[in-house]
Amino acid sequence: MAVRHFLTLNDLNNDELTALLDHASFLRRDWRAGNVRNSLRNRVLAMIFEKSSTRTRVSFEAGMTQLGGSAMFLSPKDTQLGRGEPIDDSARVISSMVDAVMIRTFAHEKIDRFAAMSRVPVINALTDDFHPCQLLADMQTYREHRGSIADATVAWIGDGNNMCNSYINAARQFGFSLRVACPEGYAPSQPLLEQHRDCVEVVSGPEEAARGAHLLVTDVWASMGQESEQSARMKAFSRFQVSPQLMSLADPDALFMHCLPAHRGEEISADMLDHPGSVVWHEAENRLHAQKALLEFLILGTLD
Known part of the structure; x- marks a missing residue:
């Protein structure tokens, strides 16, 4: 099965988007009820940040934890990404070690190029052109x-x-x-x-x-x-x-x-x-639950 990415809203069709939002609302109710969910147990999300963030980092990192997985924060100053390693090389290496990659960057073509070389799903967590999450x-x-x-x-x-x-x-x-x-x-x-x-x-x-x-x-x-x-x-x-x-x-x-x-x-x-x-505050919290639904969909290939 081909790897699915989420670089713009157009990467999912209307039926998939509707199902994802229904599942996100279920995950919000389930989390607020105090239920434990381990759907992404032993799965790892790499989070590449070239732009700073509050809601994006907290929601993705907390979301992976709440689903039983883990997330690692990568910044240019801490990795070879900031020292000139080609995007193609970084994509090949990082995607060979994790289950999904989330990128928050400036130029949209960077995330397109990374996704083209990645063996796992890539999520656009914001570029200068789009913010689908x-x-x-x-x-x-x-x-x-x-x-x-x-x-x-x-x-x-x-x-x-x-x-x-x-x-x-x-x-x-x-x-x-x-x-x-x-x-x-x-x-x-x-x-x-x-x-x-x-x-x-x-x-x-x-x-x-x-x-x-x-x-x-x-x-x-x-x-x-x-x-x-x-x-x-x-x-x-x-x-x-x-x-x-x-x-x-x-x-x-x-x-x-x-x-x-x-x-x-x-x-x-x-x-x-x-x-x-x-x-606005309800909207902000829903970054957490919408992204949990997206992670399950892209990593597991289903919404259950």
């Missing part, structure tokens, strides 16, 4: 609060970044309409927009995106590696803050999500995380 948690969270997201309207407010790109993929995969509102010059990938023109629309401002939407989502204005652009971005994004006032334009039962970390007073108002529609 976060979308699993987001879609799980919406399902647990509102049911299927099919035919809903989602508003993306802010930078056309890796999260926005993954929401564009999700619109097709999960059957919702996506409105993207971002400042001029900060739109998401044009080829990606062209490929999804039937389910994604770029609108003129946050109010137009939010009006009647069932879910509002945002992210920081300057991502890792863009710190030098902070001042320019603060000016460009000043009218793209998500606040209770903006939420008031959405559907009365609309939810709000943010992948965190959040900068209060910038992309969100100081009180937005405590808004009645905010499910």
